[in-house]
Amino acid sequence: xxxxxxxxxxxxxxxxxxxxxxxxxxxxxxxxxxxxxxxxxxxxxxxxxxxxxxxxxxxxxxxxxxxxxxxxxxxxxxxxxxxxxxxxxxxxxxxxxxxxxxxxxxxxxxxxxxxxxxxxxxxxxxxxxxxxxxxxxxxxxxxxxxxxxxxxxxxxxxxxxxxxxxxxxxxxxxxxxxxxxxxxxxxxxxxxxxxxxxxxxxxxxxxxxxxxxxxxxxxxxxxxxxxxxxxxxxxxxxxxxxxxxxxxxxxxxxxxxxxxxxxxxxxxxxxxxxxxxxxxxxxxxxxxxxxxxxxxxxxxxxxxxx
Numbered sequence: 001x002x003x004x005x006x007x008x009x010x011x012x013x014x015x016x017x018x019x020x021x022x023x024x025x026x027x028x029x030x031x032x033x034x035x036x037x038x039x040x041x042x043x044x045x046x047x048x049x050x051x052x053x054x055x056x057x058x059x060x061x062x063x064x065x066x067x068x069x070x071x072x073x074x075x076x077x078x079x080x081x082x083x084x085x086x087x088x089x090x091x092x093x094x095x096x097x098x099x100x101x102x103x104x105x106x107x108x109x110x111x112x113x114x115x116x117x118x119x120x121x122x123x124x125x126x127x128x129x130x131x132x133x134x135x136x137x138x139x140x141x142x143x144x145x146x147x148x149x150x151x152x153x154x155x156x157x158x159x160x161x162x163x164x165x166x167x168x169x170x171x172x173x174x175x176x177x178x179x180x181x182x183x184x185x186x187x188x189x190x191x192x193x194x195x196x197x198x199x200x201x202x203x204x205x206x207x208x209x210x211x212x213x214x215x216x217x218x219x220x221x222x223x224x225x226x227x228x229x230x231x232x233x234x235x236x237x238x239x240x241x242x243x244x245x246x247x248x249x250x251x252x253x254x255x256x257x258x259x260x261x262x263x264x265x266x267x268x269x270x271x272x273x274x275x276x277x278x279x280x281x282x283x284x285x286x287x288x289x290x291x292x293x294x295x296x297x298x299x300x301x302x303x304x305x306x
Contacts, residue, residue: 002029002065003026003027003028003062004027004028004029004063004064004155004156004187005025005026005027005033005050005062005063005156005189006025006026006060006061006062007023007024007025007026007059007060007061007062008024008059008060009022009023009024009058009059009060010022010023010024010025010046010049010056010058010059010060010061011056011057011058011059012042012045012046012049012054012056012057013057013058018211019042019045019211020042020045020046020049020211021042021210021211021212022059022212023042023046023206023208023211023212023213024213025046025206025213027156027187027189028187029185029187030182030185030186030187031182031187031188031203031204032178032182032187032188032189032190032201032202032203033187033188033189033190033202033203033204033205034189034190034191034192034198034201034202034204034205034206035047035189035190035191035205035206035208036191036192036193036195036198036205036206036207036208036292036296037207037208037209037300038209038300038301040210041208041209041210041211041300042208042210042211042212043191043208044160044191046208047158047160047189047191049061049068050063050068050158050189051076051079051081051158052068052072052075052076052079055068055069056068056069063075063079063156064078064155064156077105077152078152078154078155078156079154079155079156079157079158080149080150080151080152080154080156080157080158081149081157081158082145082146082148082149082157082158082159082160082162083145083160084160084161084164086141086142086144086145087145088133088141088144088145088148089133090132090133090134092132092133093129093130093131093132093133094120094125094128094129094130094131094132094133094136094144095113095116095117095120095129095130097133097144097148098112098115098116098119098120098144098147098148098151099112099113099116101148101151102115102116102151102152105151105152107151107152112151115151115153116147116151117129119147119150119151120144120147122147122150122177122180123143123144123146123147123177124143124173124177125140125143125144125147128140137170138165138166138167138170139166139167139169139170139171139173139174142162142163142166142170142174143173143174143177146159146162146174146177146178150181150186154186155187156187156188156189157181157186157187157188157189158189158190159178159188159189159190159191160190160191161191161192161193162174162178162190162192162197163175163192163194163197164193171194171197175197175200175201178201179200179201182201188201190202195291195292195293195296196291196292196293198219198292199219199291199292202218202219203218204216204217204218205217205218205219205222207222207295207296207299207300209299209300214299214300215295215299219292222292222295223290223291223292223294223295226294226295226298226299227264227290227291227294227295227298228251228252228253228264228265228266228290229265229266229267229289229290230265230266230267230268230271230287230288230289230290231262231263231264231265231268231287231288231289231290231291231294232251232262232263232265232268232271232272232275232285232286232287233260233261233262233263233284233285233286233287233288234247234260234261234262234263234275234280234282234284234285235259235260235261235282235283235284235285236261236280236282236283237283240256240257240258240259240260240261241256243261243280244256244261246278246280247261247263247275247278247280250263250265250271250274250275250278251263251264251265251266251271252264252265252266257302260284263275264290264294268287268288269287271287272285272287
């Protein structure tokens with residue numbers, strides 16, 4: 001299977017600063033591929049190179065079997081882009097935002113109107129076709145931006161933080177629409193800070209930190225490789241660190257946070273029973289399955305990066 005996106009030793013420098021430091025990436029047709037990482041990890045710089053708006057400094061990058069340095073306009077004509085911040089035209093109606101955008105791709109007016117109507121129905125905005133953009137909710141604007149990204153029937157859709165700032169109901173509706181696109185064979189490439197979003201949408205993903213890829217695989221494979229099947233969260237009424245010695249040997253790994261202790265274990269119920277057998281009485285306890293967020297924080301740390 002030919003990769004739609006192929007990168008080897010991809011580098012992006014800004015002066016003396018290396019934002020992307022020699023990464024290898026392959027995205028296959030029809031898959032949803034994610035870039036995860038803290039602020040400054042190199043995700044946005046990578047997406048800008050894939051979107052042919054920022055040239056690579058070094059390395060190999062092929063998009064749709066073309067060279068973005070030479071074939072940028074041809075590649076961009078086959079990409080759909082949903083930026084992190086909605087940049088819809090508030091002076092135009094919902095329908096006009098799509099039909100006007102279609103003209104940039106040379107789509108005939110009649111075809112553009114038909115395609116726009118289909119897309120608005122797809123994102124559940126058909127009844128708002130004649131409305132102005134300004135009074136739309138955040139979720140509606142996001143769905144309209146995704147519809148706009150599809151107006152040229154792209155081979156690849158780039159989504160930068162597709163649900164940032166949305167309430168849970170709007171997020172889940174956007175997830176459903178994106179999942180439907182994937183079912184239709186559309187290739188999705190996204191960045192996100194929501195680990196549950198990555199687990200829901202991504203077939204494969206990479207975790208970036210400091211411009212490098214530190215892990216790659218499916219969400220489930222990453223959890224199996226870098227975490228345990230379950231996590232036990234314990235909250236003690238006083239200093240959490242004072243209980244570390246008493247919990248030694250319970251689970252594969254222990255992490256002390258200011259408000260709780262995390263035990264990474266295979267069997268959470270058995271681990272919790274062992275905690276009580278040691279005459280420890282936490283003020284609160286929780287057994288949960290390990291998540292992609294556990295992997296992310298283990299690989300990139302909990303220190304806030306601005």
